[in-house]
Amino acid sequence: xxxxxxxxxxxxxxxxxxxxxxxxxxxxxxxxxxxxxxxxxxxxxxxxxxxxxxxxxxxxxxxxxxxxxxxxxxxxxxxxxxxxxxxxxxxxxxxxxxxxxxxxxxxxxxxxxxxxxxxxxxxxxxxxxxxxxxxxxxxxxxxxxx
Amino acid sequence: xxxxxxxxxxxxxxxxxxxxxxxxxxxxxxxxxxxxxxxxxxxxxxxxxxxxxxxxxxxxxxxxxxxxxxxxxxxxxxxxxxxxx
Numbered sequence: 001x002x003x004x005x006x007x008x009x010x011x012x013x014x015x016x017x018x019x020x021x022x023x024x025x026x027x028x029x030x031x032x033x034x035x036x037x038x039x040x041x042x043x044x045x046x047x048x049x050x051x052x053x054x055x056x057x058x059x060x061x062x063x064x065x066x067x068x069x070x071x072x073x074x075x076x077x078x079x080x081x082x083x084x085x086x087x088x089x090x091x092x093x094x095x096x097x098x099x100x101x102x103x104x105x106x107x108x109x110x111x112x113x114x115x116x117x118x119x120x121x122x123x124x125x126x127x128x129x130x131x132x133x134x135x136x137x138x139x140x141x142x143x144x145x146x
Numbered sequence: 147x148x149x150x151x152x153x154x155x156x157x158x159x160x161x162x163x164x165x166x167x168x169x170x171x172x173x174x175x176x177x178x179x180x181x182x183x184x185x186x187x188x189x190x191x192x193x194x195x196x197x198x199x200x201x202x203x204x205x206x207x208x209x210x211x212x213x214x215x216x217x218x219x220x221x222x223x224x225x226x227x228x229x230x231x
Contacts, residue, residue: 118230119155
């Protein structure tokens with residue numbers, strides 16, 4: 001089962017894992033990305049394209065399925081306004097073999113940062129609002145998979 | 147040629163609108179020329195598109211490069227480099 005989608009509601013990690021894992025796969029790798037707090041951040045807003053963002057997630061999921069032997073894949077990215085502690089992105093990759101599940105999970109999280117139409121905006125307690133700039137290191141990590 | 151343009155992230159904020167329909171002069175035939183035309187059109191466009199290297203584009207739902215032709219295009223999306231994940 002492949003699920004790749006954007007969602008504006010809170011991502012329930014436990015519920016998604018239950019749904020994903022219903023097949024009882026040999027190896028499941030997971031990545032949960034959350035909004036970091038602690039530096040005065042009060043809101044993280046994710047802008048997206050109504051058609052292209054979802055299509056980009058599906059495209060990325062299909063690339064992972066073509067490359068590794070996967071039994072199930074869940075790729076969910078939150079959009080809209082969220083607060084520290086909430087889940088931004090969830091990747092679940094299952095395979096008969098651990099190496100394939102782990103590699104697919106890492107590939108997806110690396111490529112998410114460079115290939116999918118999503119933009120982060122941070123709002124801080126002191127009133128600052130800033131769009132997050134692309135980091136060179138993100139591209140270096142994404143290009144490892146070329 | 148009439149063309150729909152959609153703006154995202156800080157490009158949308160600086161332009162102050164989510165998108166617009168423009169009537170392009172015949173000389174504007176590719177994405178790079180469109181960005182230059184918007185930058186020269188008014189002060190708001192100048193502020194938004196002064197640094198063309200910070201702008202990415204998609205034509206009819208497909209990510210593209212500055213040299214991509216606009217012939218036959220219905221919608222161009224203009225946006226900064228993506229920062230998801």
